Amino acid sequence: MTKPIAINAFSMNTISHLSPGTWRHPRDEGRRYVDLDYWMEVARTLERGKIDVLFLADVLGVYDVYGGSPAAAIRGGVQFPLNDPLALIPAMASVTEHLGFAMTAAVSYEHPFPFARRMSTLDHLTKGRVGWNVVTGYLNSGAVNFGVSGQEAHDRRYDIAEEYLEVCYKLWERSWEDDARSADAAGDVVADPARVHPIAHRGEFFQVPGIHLSEPSPQRTPVIYQAGASARGVRFAAAHGEGVFVAAQTKAALARQVRGLREALAAAGRPTDSAKVLNQQTVIVAETDAEAHRLFEEYLLYASTEGALTLLSGWTGIDFAELGMESTFEDQEGNAIQSVIQAFSSADPGRSWSIREIAEHVRIGGDGPVLVGSPTTVADQLESWVDETDVDGFNLAAAVVPEAWTQIVDLLVPELQKRGRHKVDYEPGTLREKLGGGARVAPWHPAARVRI
Amino acid sequence: MTKPIAINAFSMNTISHLSPGTWRHPRDEGRRYVDLDYWMEVARTLERGKIDVLFLADVLGVYDVYGGSPAAAIRGGVQFPLNDPLALIPAMASVTEHLGFAMTAAVSYEHPFPFARRMSTLDHLTKGRVGWNVVTGYLNSGAVNFGVSGQEAHDRRYDIAEEYLEVCYKLWERSWEDDARSADAAGDVVADPARVHPIAHRGEFFQVPGIHLSEPSPQRTPVIYQAGASARGVRFAAAHGEGVFVAAQTKAALARQVRGLREALAAAGRPTDSAKVLNQQTVIVAETDAEAHRLFEEYLLYASTEGALTLLSGWTGIDFAELGMESTFEDQEGNAIQSVIQAFSSADPGRSWSIREIAEHVRIGGDGPVLVGSPTTVADQLESWVDETDVDGFNLAAAVVPEAWTQIVDLLVPELQKRGRHKVDYEPGTLREKLGGGARVAPWHPAARVRI
Numbered sequence: 001m002t003k004p005i006a007i008n009a010f011s012m013n014t015i016s017h018l019s020p021g022t023w024r025h026p027r028d029e030g031r032r033y034v035d036l037d038y039w040m041e042v043a044r045t046l047e048r049g050k051i052d053v054l055f056l057a058d059v060l061g062v063y064d065v066y067g068g069s070p071a072a073a074i075r076g077g078v079q080f081p082l083n084d085p086l087a088l089i090p091a092m093a094s095v096t097e098h099l100g101f102a103m104t105a106a107v108s109y110e111h112p113f114p115f116a117r118r119m120s121t122l123d124h125l126t127k128g129r130v131g132w133n134v135v136t137g138y139l140n141s142g143a144v145n146f147g148v149s150g151q152e153a154h155d156r157r158y159d160i161a162e163e164y165l166e167v168c169y170k171l172w173e174r175s176w177e178d179d180a181r182s183a184d185a186a187g188d189v190v191a192d193p194a195r196v197h198p199i200a201h202r203g204e205f206f207q208v209p210g211i212h213l214s215e216p217s218p219q220r221t222p223v224i225y226q227a228g229a230s231a232r233g234v235r236f237a238a239a240h241g242e243g244v245f246v247a248a249q250t251k252a253a254l255a256r257q258v259r260g261l262r263e264a265l266a267a268a269g270r271p272t273d274s275a276k277v278l279n280q281q282t283v284i285v286a287e288t289d290a291e292a293h294r295l296f297e298e299y300l301l302y303a304s305t306e307g308a309l310t311l312l313s314g315w316t317g318i319d320f321a322e323l324g325m326e327s328t329f330e331d332q333e334g335n336a337i338q339s340v341i342q343a344f345s346s347a348d349p350g351r352s353w354s355i356r357e358i359a360e361h362v363r364i365g366g367d368g369p370v371l372v373g374s375p376t377t378v379a380d381q382l383e384s385w386v387d388e389t390d391v392d393g394f395n396l397a398a399a400v401v402p403e404a405w406t407q408i409v410d411l412l413v414p415e416l417q418k419r420g421r422h423k424v425d426y427e428p429g430t431l432r433e434k435l436g437g438g439a440r441v442a443p444w445h446p447a448a449r450v451r452i
Numbered sequence: 453m454t455k456p457i458a459i460n461a462f463s464m465n466t467i468s469h470l471s472p473g474t475w476r477h478p479r480d481e482g483r484r485y486v487d488l489d490y491w492m493e494v495a496r497t498l499e500r501g502k503i504d505v506l507f508l509a510d511v512l513g514v515y516d517v518y519g520g521s522p523a524a525a526i527r528g529g530v531q532f533p534l535n536d537p538l539a540l541i542p543a544m545a546s547v548t549e550h551l552g553f554a555m556t557a558a559v560s561y562e563h564p565f566p567f568a569r570r571m572s573t574l575d576h577l578t579k580g581r582v583g584w585n586v587v588t589g590y591l592n593s594g595a596v597n598f599g600v601s602g603q604e605a606h607d608r609r610y611d612i613a614e615e616y617l618e619v620c621y622k623l624w625e626r627s628w629e630d631d632a633r634s635a636d637a638a639g640d641v642v643a644d645p646a647r648v649h650p651i652a653h654r655g656e657f658f659q660v661p662g663i664h665l666s667e668p669s670p671q672r673t674p675v676i677y678q679a680g681a682s683a684r685g686v687r688f689a690a691a692h693g694e695g696v697f698v699a700a701q702t703k704a705a706l707a708r709q710v711r712g713l714r715e716a717l718a719a720a721g722r723p724t725d726s727a728k729v730l731n732q733q734t735v736i737v738a739e740t741d742a743e744a745h746r747l748f749e750e751y752l753l754y755a756s757t758e759g760a761l762t763l764l765s766g767w768t769g770i771d772f773a774e775l776g777m778e779s780t781f782e783d784q785e786g787n788a789i790q791s792v793i794q795a796f797s798s799a800d801p802g803r804s805w806s807i808r809e810i811a812e813h814v815r816i817g818g819d820g821p822v823l824v825g826s827p828t829t830v831a832d833q834l835e836s837w838v839d840e841t842d843v844d845g846f847n848l849a850a851a852v853v854p855e856a857w858t859q860i861v862d863l864l865v866p867e868l869q870k871r872g873r874h875k876v877d878y879e880p881g882t883l884r885e886k887l888g889g890g891a892r893v894a895p896w897h898p899a900a901r902v903r904i
Contacts, residue, residue, distance in 0.1 A: 061662070083573040087541070113597040120535065210514070213513075
């Protein structure tokens, strides 16, 4: 069995993404995140390695649960400062031809009418290489700045997200007929008004009567990604997701999640392989195992335990500053804390992990596993993850940038190509087509169903 | 007197901006607006001509007043389709070093918290070359898509805009102290939490307690442009505007507007030259007067009278389809219509203009004047406009793109340089510095007053 392995690069418009503190490594260039040249170099490197997609995470808030303040995030540069991901994409698109770009955007932060135009614009300018990671928002420190006291209840957020997507789909798929546009200069018209339709959306949360201001872009609907882990989130992903992001620490946990998602896809009437499931995974690759482990030890010198606790607190809503560093999860009261600690210590569930050990585990690679070794070793591991869990591929995160990207592209990719696990060239067409889909969203997709 | 003449290029992320129909001209490439290469070429051309700023207009709606439907706008490509301006800027910035970029964004369409981050991100990525044209929104066809039935009353919109700007200024100028960031790798911290402050904004329209997620960008506050013509708009511009856009058809009207703005600046306690006033002006330049007039006649073959009526209807809220094409303004009842027609026919106010004649006048260059001639002729005219009206310069709009930009850069600019009216090289520094301002907003600016 040689199922190809999908490979994304996973990053963020910030100094340090999932390995807090490593920005202090002498070779780390994360501080250049404000520099277009830096991102254009990254994009060129990734395209050289035939990476599918550069996926840019985003949150519109600061990690302020740890210690009840944003101080640790500010001090440690824990996904902070954090700039808008959208603006990076056009410049990176201008120096690449095939690399896809997925960006996170929460439905709670902008009205769907202008947002749909932003995405159409990006899809035009990238010639159809854009994906959207649909997020319902999860940092309270972001929500409060919108004048929202606390966030909408979790399930309610999904209801809003469903309608938000419906509005976007109508704008992208329903407003303009395929032959509305007739831009030949010989012709006298830009578009046929009889073929451009007001979407007349009247819903619970949004009223959008008008037409889409953007003409159809190459993909119309960008490739839809989702990262929901709750039951409602899995249902949402099973309905809309063409790619699903997960972050499982162990093969057992990943196999369980993939199985759950495939079942949810089937329940939603979709082919079980119609969503690519990608696990977050940090890789540290060098010529030899010994050299890779030496690098890992070197990175650890700069990785920040406090930064890890800051991330853990933000992700879980539990202030880890209030837990004893040497305590184990058996010491903690409350199911919430126990399940959190179990999740983050699942790499070796038989062992009794202290808070410190968990933080030291998380400080490189965050909530995903870390693979360290020669190209052969890491390729072996990635293959076994795919073959044993049915996952489709990986969101590869970086411990130190940009050297993680060159490690992946110059060492890991050739090894995977040799094994027939990674493409030697991109497929033609849009991002959706490169990922194996059609020119338009599949018939089972909710975006297809809004078409007239 | 050889006051330098400020020159912006005035465009829009659409097929055709202010000369509807000319997209059908065989040499017009406006249809390439979805192509990054097109915009990168435009940016390179403008920088070659030491143009100050590429100003990208925007509206979040369609011109649907004419005939009570968007049909004419859709058919004629009248500022339609219309993509998001923001996404063009990073790619254009990547191939230029000095050209400024100003984009229109309405305060009614996005919450100030994410918007401020978007602008900070652009200011970082352009290394301080971004301006923001603050608009309060004026197309009802846009507003209704936000679920707003009609727009907020005009003055109320300015109240919201004032508070929106206050929130942005606090995020840009107050949240981070100058020395908060200490990004040397030798240092162990990204930023000093004691020097990054929550803005704690509690206002009538917005509650924004948090910190700015972006570290200070080169300009912090982008250069603020405004285009208000009403009494309230002039007050707003006099408070916030570092550049003010106007569109006067005659020198007399322009002199009056400039004088009014200078008086308003004085009344606001600002130096009367502390805002650059720029008049919208379309130029058609060729080697000789005869050739320029031949070009103008050629452009007119493609210009659309219906497109002009569509723009006029959108700008005024009056459906010009209901007025007799041969009627003059003396025939029309109601002061609103009379004042509109007077404004657009002011190029020759002694004459009795019919609706048709006004539309034929507007179809090239929209609501601004058109100058046609050799470099000497057009430079003479621009000089006389500046010297007789006290205007600081021009937003030069294009009838046919990109040849308007090459006409300006290759013919007009050298002539103005010869006369000492146009710089032979850019000033160093940020856009604000290039325009004659300091490293930070001036002390009189409201953004300066929110600093701690």
